[in-house]
Amino acid sequence: MxxxxxxxxxxxxxxxxxxxxxxxxxxxxxxSKELVGEGDQAPDFVLKDLEGNEVRLSDYKGKGVFLNFWGTWCEPCEREMPYMENQYKVFKDQGVEILAVNIQETNVAVERFKNKHQLTFPIPMDRTDQVRQAYGVVPLPTTILIDENGEIVKKDSGQLTEAKIKEYMEMIKPK
Missing domain, CATH: 1.20.5 (Single alpha-helices involved in coiled-coils or other helix-helix interfaces)
Incomplete structure (x- = not known):
């Protein structure tokens, strides 16, 4: 050649x-890789919690939902969990619920983490990764705020401060 x-x-x-x-x-x-965004209806899902109970997003209609995706190995997730628990104690009686969706981990690891941080909010287990994918969640932690009508108000990726968690819960508190 x-x-x-x-x-x-x-x-x-x-x-x-x-x-x-x-x-x-x-x-x-x-x-854009976002499958859902602000103003969209939050996709419904059914997951099992650590006790084997079904957690269905649509059962929380009428409440604000602080939907958090996390993992036990994720350091920013671990740092924000105590803040979430503190604010949950304040807002759960005001119509705001936390659903802390764990991504593909064992019950043993999540149970140990839950006990270590004395978490009282529901922890649905996304074993097949379908819910994370349906919401287009890539980095952990990611929090999606859903209002009482099931509409996505905000999506925030990264570790949250306690002040930011409080602000977000105020945003989704039913009127």
């Missing part, structure tokens, strides 16, 4: 690679 043909072939391959990289960057950074 002549030098000219090799140069043309290498240039074509380089252009193809650059287009693939460009498309990948565009798809990852400039297109």
């Amino acid at each position: 002549s030098k000219k043909k090799r140069l043309v072939m290498r240039t074509a391959i380089l252009l193809l690679l650059l287009s693939a990289i460009g498309y990948t960057l565009y798809a990852n950074f400039f297109t």
Whole structure:
């Protein structure tokens, strides 16, 4: 093969690679991956908690729902859990519920975590990862605020402060 043909072939391959990289960057950074967002109806789900009871989101219609996705191995999740528990004690009698959806972990690990932090709110177990995927949750922790009508008010990824949790619970407290 002549030098000219090799140069043309290498240039074509380089252009193809650059287009693939460009498309990948565009798809990852400039297109929305959100399956649900503010103003959407929250997708209903049914999960089992640590005791084997069914937890159905639609059963909480009429209440504000602080839907938190987390894992025991996630340090920011662990740091915000005591804040969530503190605010749950304040807001549960005001019509706000916390559903702390654990992602694909064993009952033993979650039970140990729950006892360590003395958590009293429901912990549904997303064993198949379907609920996390339905909500388009990528980083943990992610919190989705749902109002009393089942509408998504806000989605927040990352660790929350106690002040932010209180603010969010005030936002979804039924009027």
